[in-house]
Amino acid sequence: MKLIRKGEPGEESPGLILPDGREVDVSAFDEDYDEIFLETDGLERLAEWADEHADSSPPFPEDSRHGPPIGRPSKIVCIGLNFADHAAESGMELPAEPVIFFKASSAFCGPNDDLIIPRGGDKTDWEVELAFVIGKRASYVDEAQALDHLAGYALHNDYSERGFQLDRCGQWVKGKSCDSFAPLGPFLATPDELADVNDLRMWLTVNGENKQESNTSNLHFKIPFLISYLSQFMTLLPGDVVSTGTPPGVGLGLDPPQYLKPGDVVELGIEGLGTSSQTAVSAS
Numbered sequence: 001m002k003l004i005r006k007g008e009p010g011e012e013s014p015g016l017i018l019p020d021g022r023e024v025d026v027s028a029f030d031e032d033y034d035e036i037f038l039e040t041d042g043l044e045r046l047a048e049w050a051d052e053h054a055d056s057s058p059p060f061p062e063d064s065r066h067g068p069p070i071g072r073p074s075k076i077v078c079i080g081l082n083f084a085d086h087a088a089e090s091g092m093e094l095p096a097e098p099v100i101f102f103k104a105s106s107a108f109c110g111p112n113d114d115l116i117i118p119r120g121g122d123k124t125d126w127e128v129e130l131a132f133v134i135g136k137r138a139s140y141v142d143e144a145q146a147l148d149h150l151a152g153y154a155l156h157n158d159y160s161e162r163g164f165q166l167d168r169c170g171q172w173v174k175g176k177s178c179d180s181f182a183p184l185g186p187f188l189a190t191p192d193e194l195a196d197v198n199d200l201r202m203w204l205t206v207n208g209e210n211k212q213e214s215n216t217s218n219l220h221f222k223i224p225f226l227i228s229y230l231s232q233f234m235t236l237l238p239g240d241v242v243s244t245g246t247p248p249g250v251g252l253g254l255d256p257p258q259y260l261k262p263g264d265v266v267e268l269g270i271e272g273l274g275t276s277s278q279t280a281v282s283a284s
Contacts, residue, residue, distance in 0.1 A: 002187040003046075004023060005068065005070070006060045008065060013026075013060075017187055024060070025059070026050070028053065029053075033071060034071035038135050039237075043135065066185055069154060069185045073133075073237075075102060075105065077236075077242045078243045078245075079242070081095055084218075086245070086246055086250070089248045089252075097229070101172045102173050103173070103176045107176070107178060109182060111274075113278065115159060115180050115183075116179050117161075120164075124159065124162075124260045126159065127158040128202050128247070129156045132150060133152055134149055134151060135149060136149040136150075142228060143227075151188065153194060155276055157182075157266065158181075158182070159180070163175070187273070193272065197216060199215065201215055201270070202268075207265055212248070212268075221244075263280060264280040265278070
């Protein structure tokens with residue numbers, strides 16, 4: 001299944017993208033795609049309901065906004081330096097263990113919402129990433145059972161304000177958590193929708209100019225390992241988002257570095273997970 005949520009911020013309705021491409025409103029299912037939904041076998045119940053009702057469900061208006069495909073998660077966990085060539089362009093070594101940092105859940109937004117350049121920020125950067133969503137509570141999980149705890153996959157842009165992240169003391173979270181810095185979607189794809197999550201083209205452009213081009217096959221730490229690893233340090237709750245890292249081509253790694261300014265348009269995509277687009281605007 002491909003799960004979507006559409007509507008104004010805070011008022012999104014759950015939906016599905018049907019095999020024929022129609023986007024339908026499944027509000028009649030009477031549940032949002034949130035932690036409780038996932039924790040109570042919601043994907044299985046939704047699939048059964050959809051078999052009978054999805055085809056006759058009403059379409060969303062064509063101009064309706066895409067919200068994030070799940071409700072706001074309890075946490076957004078990110079993996080840093082998970083591509084060897086991105087680590088090199090950042091002037092850092094490939095880590096022996098995953099580098100973990102967080103994004104505030106208040107950064108969570110829809111895939112085509114505006115990117116808000118924060119006050120005092122002049123080094124806002126892009127990062128196309130493969131994200132996955134936890135479907136079942138995970139604590140001290142063995143790698144062999146890790147994928148049993150997976151709900152699905154989504155496209156994510158891990159925006160970063162490098163001035164806050166690197167030039168100010170402390171952890172990276174300051175430069176990762178600004179409003180609009182975690183656009184997810186357009187949809188959440190259940191694992192059966194992808195033939196091989198370890199072989200997906202990923203790309204990003206700025207104002208039509210190609211900046212990032214890679215493949216998920218280049219991920220250093222793979223998803224089963226990441227689920228198991230993270231679960232040794234924290235309980236992953238249903239709906240939690242984990243972003244797996246970005247390939248080379250970020251603004252920080254260019255010579256000279258290049259950062260976003262108001263009016264810039266960032267477009268990105270991952271094979272099988274759709275595309276998204278954000279227009280940079282100044283914070284009000």
